[in-house]
Amino acid sequence: MILVTGATGLVGSHLLINLLQEAKEVKALYRNEKNIEALKNVFKNKDAIHLFEKIIWIKGDITDIPSLNNAFENVTHVYHCAALISFDPNDEELLRKTNIEGTANIVNCCIDFNVKKLCHVSSTAALGDPKETESIITEETEWNPEKLHGDYAISKYGAEIEVWRAHQEGLEIVIVNPGVIFGGGFPNQGSSILINKVKNGLLFYTKGKIGIIAVEDVVNCMTQLMNSSINGKKFCLVAENINLNDVLFIIAKGLKVKKPKFYAPKYLTSLAWRLDWFFTTITFKKRSFTRATAISSHSVDVYENTKIVNHLNYNFINMEEYLINLLLEYKQF
Template sequence: MILVTGGTGLVGSHLLYKLVRENEHVRAIYRRSHTLKRVKHVFSYYCENHNELYNKIEWVEADLNDVPALEFAFKDIDYVYHCAAFVSFEPNKYYQLRNINIEGTANIVNLCVSNRIKKLCYVSSIAAIGHEPNPEQLITEKTEWNPEEDNSVYAITKYGAEMEVWRGTQEGVPAVIVNPGIILGPGYWKGGSSGNLFRLIHKGMTYFSSGSSGYVNVWDVSDIMYKLMKSDIINERYILVSENLSFKAFQEKVAQTLNVKPAKKEISLMILEIGWRLDWLSSKLLGRRRKLSKQLAKSIRTKTVYDNSKIKNAIQTEFNSINNSIEKVSEYYLKDTN
């Protein structure tokens, strides 16, 4: 039997659809019951008998730090996909991020060890991979993490979570780690998901930034995770990036598919530097949530390019183009919002 944590998130919901379509026996963890409707909605995108497929999932209410509930969820489990995570770049969320991403992953790993799980797949992020000093140099799985850099709180905790997974491999749990880029997919149009980018671009954005990053769609991510778990590959990590794109190019492609005007002005370094300081000040004086941290301001003007050759060679896979992915996600966005 398979256990999926974070089953109500973007990756988790699409992975669940993949698993039930493959006739796998699946149990999934959720934290709040109202989030289950998101999974049903995702299933409804892809087939008419979505309720029948959804009902094949055995749901368990559990928190990553509720060990007794997790022990119940692990009963009779052979394989684990650990997709649950907290995504935030707000510095004041650091301890909450640690609690969920690091301590929660440690609990999952401990239960994998004690239950002699056959294989674990952990969904990490390109945020947990180091950076090259030359922005034109490809970042690979071997690019070293530098703890002395001004890393975001999210990146720090995802890297810490990976360390827990590697600890588990030393204690007898075979594992694979995937490091997706910015994951494009439908059904989650608010919050920390990339779907929020489609919503913001559709509403109209004034500025674009000078940075770049790697992108991949959620269907490729879930498909590759499934193939890795079915393979003999263990104790490896893989960058999952279809294409590297500038933020400007991404905004223009999305704007075109949504039939809106793209941002025309590049945001200057001065505006960003002033912006994150004002954001910090308003959070201190008015108690507002952080929207632009120092690390995020740096990230959106940093050019990074990622190498996807390791995963392509490992399981002989090809990624869908980002153009097609954007068109597909935009189609679902317009259906959901019109």
């Protein structure tokens, strides 16, 4: 029996389809019935609605240990996809509670219930920081605590520490660190926010690099790693490293809207995050552009995917073609 946390999110929902297509018995953790209904659209778009009724839904919360007891009964493998994604500094406490404490609860339950193997979904944000003379980030790049990191990155790094602790206590684990994940079914979450900004007339762009990947590649790598004898390793999942402006231009072309027109140099993004802080402070709205975000928007660091390619002999989806096809779905919204 397999347990999937974060089953109603982008990665979790596509993972459910993948597992059910392999005729696996799957329990799916959820917090809100409305999220289950929204999930049906993902299954419909993948012509997999006939598999939806095979899911064993378990109501629970990764921050509520008693609610996890029923979820872990008879479970042998766990895919931990649940996490809070926020770049608002005001969410620092909630990020730590969900991503660090919640992960600690999951790995402790894995140990208590004798789970055979855990796959933890982390992020490239939790990878290390290259030295001044370096520009390539791998799974072995060391985390520099003296460098500025956003609260989300810190929380995902802390979550990994909990997973490694469980591994030292005997739990078999694999960790995946995906870049920016694109996929269908969630038009108002995750990378879709970037698509919506372009759709609504984004004016500015930067030339920093980002690592991107299709959600289908993420879940395929996850299941292959879990089905293998690989244990105690982490893998950077990035199909392509691409300039942010090129992604924005591809999105604009696919949506047939105007592409961002003005380049925003460092001094302008530095001003932008300060203005964002000021206006969100007086309006009590969530931050959308922070100092850490401004810095990362100009980063030219490259994420290396050699490790996953070598271990699985994996070929990633061409991202430009994938994005163009994905954008056909977003035109409907």
